[in-house]
Amino acid sequence: MLEVLNPATEEVVERLEPATEGDADAAVARAREAYPAWRALEPADRSRLLRRLADALDAEHENLARLESKNTGKPIGDSRGEMGMVAETFHYYAGMPERLLGDTIPVSGGVDVTFREPLGVVGLIVPWNFPLTIASWKMAPALAAGNTLVLKPAELTPLTALEFERIALEAGMPEGVVNVVVGPGSKVGKRLVEHPDVAKVAFTGSTEVGKGIMAEAAGTIKRVTLELGGKSANVVFADADLEKAAASAPVAVFGNAGQDCCARSRILVERGVFDEFLSLMEPAVTGMRVGDPFDEGTEMGPLISADHRERVASYVPEDAPVAIRGQAPEGSGFWYPPVVLAPVDNKDRAAAEEIFGPVVAVIPFEDE
Structure with a gap:
């Protein structure tokens, strides 16, 4: 069992069954099955669902903030600010589906037309220091663009991600569009990176792990976004x-x-x-x-x-x-x-x- 602790007290907050590679495969399969319908939604309808989700996050603000503080140990004032940012992120990206337009480019003898299309299933791997905030920065634009997703939160801090999944479903997000798997990066994260049905991986974490993800993603030639360490x-x-x-x-x-x-x-x-x-x-x-x-x-x-x-x-x-x-x-x-x-x-x-x-x-x- 995976024991999730309160860092301020060392008390067990939750016990979870850690996900396996098979669970990651199942989550990707759910996301892949949900993708055609989510992609086909009219932009206005996708915007409407994302706004409903943003409103639900506003309504759950205090619940999410307290859960984040209990799981990370950060001051409640910080968590309240971060959960407000999560809702604001979804409010912002709810306006994007109707703005994802291509370009018309005049060329000799006619015009070239570009289209902006979703990639498919995206795998999102996030750290424990700003668990739901960083996840929202990845989830909201991915969903707005018409992608479905599998989110792997850090094993130390999975609770707000699991709560987000519940809120998303209750807000009307279709089954399979948002999937959360909680398990070790060496197994679950690795499987998302190497899975042939995952079109892109977005990762925030250490530089060393980021290097490994870039190398593994090359095997299936998938797109990668990395946000790594710093020394400001x-x-x-x-x-x-x-x-x-x-x-x-x-x-x-x-x-x-x-x-x-x-x-x-x-x-x-x-x-x-x-x-x-x-x-x-x-x-x-x-x-x-x-x-x-x-x-x-x-x-x-x-x-x-x-x-x-x-x-x-x-x-x-x-x-x-x-x-x-x-x-x-x-x-x-x-x-x-x-x-x-x-x-x-x-x-x-x-x-x-x-x-x-x-x-x-x-x-x-x-x-x-």
């Missing part, structure tokens, strides 16, 4: 507003407990103001409220799992240059405090690798 930076020059920069920098890296491919986990600071910047940054780090995701005042929750906490901690060994360390609860839960490493050499591991946790490397530089 904030750059602070001596003539910057240091107080504003120091106050905002922690939010840019510690939001979602740093589990964000856009986290600014490097801060490059001009050497002449390096010490002053750290001094100004300290209150924002030590004052960050880390705790119960359902406390309205919480700014940062736990990490997603014990294994991930161990990975993040590996970037802060005993001899690490810890300049500032925030607070985190003790006891049950995968807690880890906000940590500022400084000064860090640009070649150090913490400066070069994606940490995916609440650890930021502050790196001095001389000039442009």
Whole structure:
């Protein structure tokens, strides 16, 4: 059985039977069977169904937000914002079916005409850090274009995806258009990538897994969209507003407990103001409220799992240059405090690798 945990308490929220390759095949078959009718719908009718789904997501906003916080540990305020974004994504793409027009191109002796057509069944593989939000960015445009889909959420955070499937059916989406399979990426995800009836795969996750998906997709010459890791930076020059920069920098890296491919986990600071910047940054780090995701005042929750906490901690060994360390609860839960490493050499591991946790490397530089 697959045990889905609450990262803030380590309690089991749900027990699920993990999907197999056979379950993935069955989901693809359902999507393939539903595809001709979904594709053939008049654009206005497809728009109408997507608007109905968007309205249903609005109605389920609080339910989805609480479920997302329970499954990921992120603060409830963050989850509410994300679930609002999910509904807005479907509202936006509900207007697209009637706008997916081809082009008429004058050529010598006549005109060329282009058409925009759906691909068929698409496989969507999403991560655990923004589970339903990232899924919505893939599902809504795929459905608007007339595709059917199989969604594989992360094993750690499948609950809002399963709830979405229920909401979609109750909102009137035809059977087989939206299919959710929960299972290991090494089996279920791999099967979606190699399946000959899957026309495209869209993946968000690590760079290494993305490389493997691109290689495997070549076997069936399917289209691939990859959104992979990152190592973003904030750059602070001596003539910057240091107080504003120091106050905002922690939010840019510690939001979602740093589990964000856009986290600014490097801060490059001009050497002449390096010490002053750290001094100004300290209150924002030590004052960050880390705790119960359902406390309205919480700014940062736990990490997603014990294994991930161990990975993040590996970037802060005993001899690490810890300049500032925030607070985190003790006891049950995968807690880890906000940590500022400084000064860090640009070649150090913490400066070069994606940490995916609440650890930021502050790196001095001389000039442009």
